[in-house]
Amino acid sequence: MKEGSENKKKSNFKEDRKKVEMKKKRPNLKKGFDDSKEMVKSDADKKSNPKEAIPKISYPPKKEWIKTDVKKGSGSRKDIDKGDKRKRSGDDQKKNEFSKKPDYKGDFKKGTAKSRGFIKGEKSSSESINKKGKVKAQTEEIRLNRYLSIAGICSRREADDLIKAGIVKVNGKIITEMGYKVQPGDLVNYGGQTLKPERHVYVLLNKPKDFITTRSDPQDRRTVMNLIAKATKENIYPVGRLDRMTTGVLLFTNDGDLTRKLTHPSSEIEKIYHVFTDKVVKYDHIVQIQEGVELDDGIIKADKVKYVGNGEDKKQVGIEIHSGRNRIVRRIFEHLGYKVIKLDRVVFAGLTKKDLPRGKYRILNEQEVGTLKML
Numbered sequence: 001m002k003e004g005s006e007n008k009k010k011s012n013f014k015e016d017r018k019k020v021e022m023k024k025k026r027p028n029l030k031k032g033f034d035d036s037k038e039m040v041k042s043d044a045d046k047k048s049n050p051k052e053a054i055p056k057i058s059y060p061p062k063k064e065w066i067k068t069d070v071k072k073g074s075g076s077r078k079d080i081d082k083g084d085k086r087k088r089s090g091d092d093q094k095k096n097e098f099s100k101k102p103d104y105k106g107d108f109k110k111g112t113a114k115s116r117g118f119i120k121g122e123k124s125s126s127e128s129i130n131k132k133g134k135v136k137a138q139t140e141e142i143r144l145n146r147y148l149s150i151a152g153i154c155s156r157r158e159a160d161d162l163i164k165a166g167i168v169k170v171n172g173k174i175i176t177e178m179g180y181k182v183q184p185g186d187l188v189n190y191g192g193q194t195l196k197p198e199r200h201v202y203v204l205l206n207k208p209k210d211f212i213t214t215r216s217d218p219q220d221r222r223t224v225m226n227l228i229a230k231a232t233k234e235n236i237y238p239v240g241r242l243d244r245m246t247t248g249v250l251l252f253t254n255d256g257d258l259t260r261k262l263t264h265p266s267s268e269i270e271k272i273y274h275v276f277t278d279k280v281v282k283y284d285h286i287v288q289i290q291e292g293v294e295l296d297d298g299i300i301k302a303d304k305v306k307y308v309g310n311g312e313d314k315k316q317v318g319i320e321i322h323s324g325r326n327r328i329v330r331r332i333f334e335h336l337g338y339k340v341i342k343l344d345r346v347v348f349a350g351l352t353k354k355d356l357p358r359g360k361y362r363i364l365n366e367q368e369v370g371t372l373k374m375l
Contacts, residue, residue, distance in 0.1 A: 141181040144168065147188055151195040152235045152254035159256075162190070201234045202364040202372070203252040206353045213241035213250065228252055228361050239263060240348075243327055248273075248345030249353050252361075258372060262349055268322040269349045269375065273329050276342035280314040281307075285336050289319070293332055300328060349375060 142150075145159035148168070153159065159168075166174050169189040170182060182188060188195045205228055207213070212223045215237055224238060231252075239251040239259050253259060262269050292301035300323055308316040319329060330340045346352060349372055356362060364372075 141183050144170065144175060144180045144182055144188070147182045147197060148190065148195070149256040150197040150200070151188075151190075152198055152237070152256060153190060153195070155256040155260035158260065167191075198234045198254055200255040200258075201232045201236055201253060202255070202369050203228055203231045203236060203361050204351055204356065204364055205250045205252065205361040206356045206358050207242055207247055207250045208359045209245045209247050212244050213238050224250060224252075227359060231361055231363070240324060241326075242345060243330070243343070246343045246345065247358065249348040249351055250345075251348060251351065261375070262372070263324055265322065265324060267375065270320065270347060271322060271345060271349075272318060272320045272347035274308060274344045274346050275317045275319060275329065275333065275340060277315050277317065277333060278339040278341055281317050281333075281338060285338075286317065288336070289332060293335055295331055295335060297325065300325070300332065302332075 143156075144163060145156040148154060148159035148162065149156045154162070160178065162168055163176060163178065163180070166176050167190065168175055170180070170186050172187075172189075205224060207224060207227075210222065211227065212221050214223050215225055217223055228236070234254050236252045236254045237259075239253060239262050242248065242250055251262070261267055286305045286307075289302050289305045292299045300321075302319050302321045304318075304320040306318055307314055308318050319332075321328065325331075329343060333340050351364075351368065351372075
């Protein structure tokens with residue numbers, strides 16, 4: 001009996017031991033805790049001391065922006081890390097100075113192109129013009145022949161002939177050297193007058209009849225210069241000429257090089273005229289004008305000739321010609337037995353009288369001037 005009871009005790013002891021070990025291995029359902037590492041406190045202990053039931057979690061210290069006691073308007077702020085003040089270095093202060101917006105009230109006038117950074121560097125030139133249209137002083141040396149051209153005397157090629165002839169003076173001395181350069185402040189004299197470089201101006205006039213194409217008239221008749229007197233203060237002159245009773249497109253400028261180019265026959269500048277005759281123009285004569293008509297000063301032929309419009313009115317003829325001979329269109333028709341009642345130039349070097357009333361003028365824009373120089 002004793003042996004049986006002892007065996008029961010041993011078996012009960014083993015079972016109890018297994019139960020204890022199973023309890024130890026059983027996981028705790030509460031999140032974040034493990035029975036194998038830490039014993040859970042009883043409910044009585046939690047009620048008696050609730051603070052210990054919630055574990056405390058510590059975080060790294062935060063940096064805070066704190067306004068310092070400074071004068072109003074300074075706007076300075078310091079970055080403080082829990083009482084530890086950080087001072088800005090010298091490099092930071094320099095960066096802050098350069099990051100300031102420029103004050104245009106000081107160095108530059110507000111709103112000017114230079115203050116806004118549109119102009120990288122000013123080009124010094126004798127032809128430079130300010131906003132009011134006035135010519136600035138010469139700021140660089142230029143060739144003497146170009147100086148004469150800018151002054152409106154003649155073209156550069158013609159200026160070379162004047163220099164060779166010894167009729168141009170600089171600072172009182174006759175200059176015959178080709179390529180001589182005029183310095184800023186030099187006085188250039190031609191024809192007894194001291195010249196001043198002018199800006200190039202281009203004026204288009206729709207010439208009316210009964211005006212002479214000349215700068216002055218000894219008989220005191222009306223000239224085209226009276227019509228453009230208020231166009232500019234520069235010394236401009238007509239490019240070519242129109243007869244007193246001829247109307248239409250007439251160009252004025254002080255650009256000597258362009259004048260020579262537009263008036264030279266080799267350039268073959270386009271000129272179109274609208275001709276009104278006293279009687280019907282025969283078709284055979286139109287063909288003859290285009291093939292060539294022999295006049296006192298030689299044979300002349302037109303580039304194109306045809307009736308105006310749909311050809312119903314055969315008294316009106318359009319003629320395109322590049323010759324610059326005096327009264328050439330009138331002489332052609334008079335030679336064939338026609339009297340020209342009215343003659344109107346409608347096109348010159350691509351310029352027309354569109355939207356330009358008779359007797360009025362306008363200044364050419366940059367695009368039109370560029371087109372003329374490319375002809």
